[in-house]
Amino acid sequence: MKAFRGEILSVPEEGDVRHYPDGLLLVEDGIVTSCGPYADPGVPVEKLDGITVPGFIDSHIHYPQTERIASHGEQLLQWLERHIFPAEQAFADMDHAAAIAAFFLDELLRNGTTSALVFATVHTQSVDALFEAALTRDMRIVSGKVLMDLGPPGLRDTPESGRADSEALIARWRGKGRLGYAVTPRFALTSSDEQLAEASALLAAHPDVLMHTHLSENQGEIAVVAERFPDAADYLDVYDRFGLVGPRSVFAHCVHMSERAMERMAEAGAGIAFCPTSNLFLGSGLFDLAQRDRHGVKLGMGTDIGAGTSFSLLHTLGEAYKVCQLRGVSLDPFRALHLATAGSARVMGIADKVGALLPGQEADFVVLDPAATPLLARRTKGASIHDKLFALQVLGDDRAVAATYLRGKLAYAR
């Protein structure tokens, strides 16, 4: 058994803030056995110097776009053409994929992210490279080969090859470490009707896999979707008609949504990955948290690297605050922490495994340093946990992560 002592904060549900200024976390074989106020556990105790929170969970991110972060000058469709598709071609090369996967996962750990739902590329080897690197690090990573038979030359599969490659990857990686698979049509515009139907068949055939795609990010994109699918009620309905809207579906963005679509998502149990830095960077628009709240759709946070501008979910929460402010909604820092941990876990269907340091969950956690920079130190000195947490979200970055633990083992130290 391992025993950790320090200030511990966890928000398993919105409104359920568990804060132990002097807390004790007990871990056996990587699993939390208890988390609460400190009492002598009768075994050696490791001191955690900072604020310990559950490991961050990134519910939408593209690892092959790591090197294209901060690419200038476009909105979504043009940005894909000019910056992203050329970069993704390189992932046909397994060595390149492996090098980027290693860098990418190390950046996640450096930023306190312990689980993620990750876009690979159309190439099976891009998934193999990521899963191998994640297995080595014992990270909880869910990914899948991208389906895009209408993609640009060099990045196209076919409905048949997409199906077969996905099946092979599922068979190859199922049950290994903490990995999971997501059927991953890029978005409605890059797959034929046939391929969208195949994606649905994959989902039906494998009850343990997720469906991961993009939805209603950008007005230009939405207009082209409406043109191609004139009979659909809206963009969500395009996916719905192919059986792709259900409790295992994760839709990134959802910036421009009708009330009907939100209601349908709630009813279907589908989840949203809110990606504020990306939505700002590409000028996509402002996610409407109040609309989501009216319908109670499952909600998590995503960095959406490479359109997103930071690997840090702390910083991403600070940017989420700004997006909400522009919408006239004040995002509470405890609620924000929930979204980037247990909220994302629920969206990914792993809330029983991680996200809140509950007994029985895997002991993935992060030690945050509220004095990581001179400014943070000055701002948080003597502040309440609420104000410290908010300052970490607004002013924090990778430096605020003192240490990251996976299943109770130190995986990164600053």
Next chain:
Amino acid sequence: MKAFRGEILSVPEEGDVRHYPDGLLLVEDGIVTSCGPYADPGVPVEKLDGITVPGFIDSHIHYPQTERIASHGEQLLQWLERHIFPAEQAFADMDHAAAIAAFFLDELLRNGTTSALVFATVHTQSVDALFEAALTRDMRIVSGKVLMDLGPPGLRDTPESGRADSEALIARWRGKGRLGYAVTPRFALTSSDEQLAEASALLAAHPDVLMHTHLSENQGEIAVVAERFPDAADYLDVYDRFGLVGPRSVFAHCVHMSERAMERMAEAGAGIAFCPTSNLFLGSGLFDLAQRDRHGVKLGMGTDIGAGTSFSLLHTLGEAYKVCQLRGVSLDPFRALHLATAGSARVMGIADKVGALLPGQEADFVVLDPAATPLLARRTKGASIHDKLFALQVLGDDRAVAATYLRGKLAYAR
């Protein structure tokens, strides 16, 4: 004479990008004598390892709000009442003011900012403290006692005391180091008509001082201004009627502006401080760069600490990019650099002194490190100067500032 060799980038005018991959900067008695491609100067040469740019110029920032950065949950007027006014009361104490001024100026240098137009508080000692600290560091700082006879208890002056205190400060600090004075009515709502008239008289009496205030930041604020001044054409017109709109006037924000007001600002030669992180953080709105461009109003950048969320003008430019993206405008990184250097200098009336490393200007400069973090290093390796600069704006922070020089002397090294 001092000679500096390295990659040098400067944008004296929009569209006039001066880039010397192997450049030479010659400085005599703190003044630039030449800046261009490297050629043996015949004196010992100091190597600058990174991209050397003119020192950043922050055209709107509040030093007494340093410790209130990242204060949660409000829009402008409520945020002032709840977080800011209580903090400003402490600046009646000279020791407190001196401690914050020292920390504040060190943060500026750490972020590569060498000049700034700074709000103090209503207390004369707040200005004395800042100017003393700036003089010690040889920084080009412009500030002034805040005029606010309609402020909350403990932060009020009177039209008479405000005038007399301002006169005394101008007399006390004129000609010292690189300091400058700004007549500083907080904003229309915190000054009586009498005080706004006194501010105008101060401006007229002292042709070397600036006028520094806030304009059209928040819709709630604008509504209250319209209520108090029903005869004014708009918020700008309130200031105009008191003679406060001229070539020495600097208005922070200008988020919600009529075409008439923009045209009037251009005609009067008044300047704008664009403060994107603040406008996002308080949910004030999105500055309209295209509108500004139509009228050609002078434009600089401000961090607006403490509503702003970063002392870094690099990061502020990254956030400006996002604001512009949401408005459908793509902000070029060279243009952005101009705005945070020579643009701000013009707004502050010091473009003859600093901002572009032109011969005759003071040699304030910053060495940027495009490999400051693992992610920056990977993103900028082999990239063009355009892409490196943009990556620094999107991904950079204080770590990207390797060194800051004031009048050719090292003032900060990472």
